[in-house]
Amino acid sequence: MNGIVMKAVGAMEKIPTILVIDDEIINLKALQRILEGSGFRVHLARDGKRGRYLANEFQPDLILLDVMMPGESGFETCEALKSDPRTTEIPIIFISGLQEVDFKVRGLSMGAVDYITKPFAKLEVLARVKIHIKLRQAYRAAIQEQAAKLAQIRDAQQAILVRPEDMPEAQFAIRYLPILEAGGDYYDVFPVSEHITGYFVADISGHDLGASFVTSSLKALIHQNTGPLFSVEETLRTMNAVLLHLLRDGKHLTGCYVCLNRNMSQLTLAGAGHPPPVYVPRGETPIMLEAKGDILGVFESVQFDTLTLRVNSGDRLYLYTDGLVERQTGPDRGRTQGDVKLMALAEEVSSMTLEKALDHIMMHMFPENTSPDDDVVLLGIEI
Template identity: 40%
Template sequence: MNQKVLVVDDLPVNTRVLSSILQTNGYDVQAAHSGKEAVEYAQNNTFHCILLDIVMPGMDGFEVIRRLKAIPETAEIPVIFITGKEGAESLAKGFELGAVDYITKPFNKIEVLARLKAHIRLYSTLQSLVNSQADILTQIHDAQNSLLKQPEDLESACFAVLYESLHAAGGDIYDIIQINDTMYGYFVGDFAGHKISTGFLTSSVKALLHQNCNAYTSPVESMRMINSVLVKLMNSGQYMTGCYALLDRLKYKLTVVSMGHPPLIFIPRYGNVREIGKGGDILGVFDQAVFRKITIDMYPGDRVLLYTDGLIEGERVWSAEIPELVSTVRALRTIEDRDTFISRLYEATQEQRGEVDDDVMVLLADFPGTPPDMDRSEENGDIHYRFSGLRRFIDPIIEALIADTCEIVPAGHQYGLKLVLYEALGNAVIHGAREQAEKDITVRLSMNEKKIEVEIADGGRGFDWQEYCDGLRDSFHDEYDMPHLQLSGRGIKTFWDYGYDFTYNDQGNTVTLWKSFSS
């Protein structure tokens, strides 16, 4: 393909002379006779060089080159100024604006061809180098992405992910580790800087995760072993932040290890959306790093959100943004589809994130299974709940109840209330289930600043409150004769210990507890 040159001069005689010189030497030439025409031609065609007159009516050569350099598609095209007697100041201004050379009038054929050939050769070489580097970076990007597990690769992990890399070799990483049939590890990390060498560290970290995360090593020990290797691998100034979440579905436990990374967001089916884990040392710097760990209960229907700071980091650092992110997540919690949730979250955080200047990664993981259904309503100042399909775990229900009481019940009484609710619900759901695999429970909350009343009714045969109350009272007289009743009466003793009076119906499937708060 012939190399294409744009000749710009308001005098047709000049464009004809230059076109003749270039065409006879194999160049494809297009002429423009005004600055406006030159900008339009350059935007709509591909040129290897532009010969541009400085002095033209209307838009002069300086304004033309200023506009061309402001347009990404034309910014790299070499511009050679055509000059007459404008002088050194005009040439200096042209070079400042981005011109690469100049030719003088009247035109010297040998000079014109020599300068044009040199700059087209340089331009073509640079373009070839840029394309070659782009191809290499694309290969690195594709290789890096091929290492990132997709939801369809491990459907049992129940996750969705969004990853937008700012550069071809991204600095963010995530991985899912299936430890056994009931334990899954979710890791999100962020390398400092986005150098090509950072991209190569991705495969090393993935290998370390799969080597060190197992059922026999605690999550903190796993991260310490990975850190020990990274300290040796990383160069000075390199480091990595990370968050590792281990979900044990058999024990209903989630353990979160934080390594200088933004905290995980815990999204329970019922209860408060909140951040889990913050702080800890970064990875790859300190031999004796200290990592933060926290373990919480997690049940079917709950989910966790891991992310890198690119999701929220604008002008302020991420630690200042967390309350806003938690509020945004709370507003989206009813969205069941994981991909839709992440997409809506990305859109909702766009304003505070502003123009993207960092990689963005978001990973959402669910605890699969059928959670209990909950209906909540308010009537005459009371709050009514109905839970259907309850099994042995009751913590999600406790979370929902506490969320409604925390703003009214005095802070000093909230811990006791949680224990009392735990015992009352435990008796109704677990001990009162008998041959039933599932229970339906209704709860009524009536409260103000001076008093709280809780009524719990289960839809089964019920818990025999009378038997255990009598047994507990007898055990005070002879604890050695009836130790089993004393042990079994722990819930009732908890009511008494925390100052709750209670009553129950004859069937034993409804208990009402109440307590007055002193001023």
């Protein structure tokens, strides 16, 4: 019995709903009779204010709107509906006795999808109503399909991103904020050898999904070209050779690759056109580790600087993508102001746990009611 009830409820939910806004009761009743006689659910309003309330309350599939109404005209009602994010996507068909082209153009330019002139014919009203509801249903279905595909991409990308609990020996924390369902920034943490851990952060140019597709290939590319046989520079060179064939449409990749040998207390890094990591020696002032290098995936011949330094227990290193700092601009332009702020925050959080330190940095780089303009990766490493 419950199954029958559920099916009935589901069928009712599929019945298209139409809101009719007209000050003439005769027109309201005529349209109600036409529409309900064809199986639609109908709500009626005799003025624009009431119509806007019902539109927000019931979220109809379509609105039939009269132009000439006392007080608030149909054009004013349409403008209000289109400026409200709760009702802006609802298609509106004007119904009016005004047949001048200027009125029709004005209505359509305000966002209406059609214009029916009075006196209206039953078959014309039904034909126009049905086609625009079908178009909206097709649009919704396309959006839902795209959202489902994006969710699959997001889930697949998230599945290949290593988490701190997966490698507790790597002693890292991560904050990853893609602006799309799947991001164009990428990070990885992996064992290079028994005592060496690799940390890699990259930024694929572009904010589109094409950038996010590249990230799925990076994990295999990095793991195939790291290990005892490869220096950090050799790894980046080999990656560049492959990316020359992989990247299209002018895309490129910036990256920073760090190898940490905890047994020897040694850190080695190479950069590929990427923001410099912030290194915080325990109890000392943070410094930026400048390791200049060419971007990946553009030039056949590339050069990379390599830095090697001694580190101590309790030191920290922060790798990040430029989405973290690029909003912080000032008179010097570029990333300068963001870099200064990040270094100050890195010193400020030196006594916090790594997890709390990253939260503090993110909160102050993006205060309440602000958000990044680009994907953001912030990777903290405890030496």
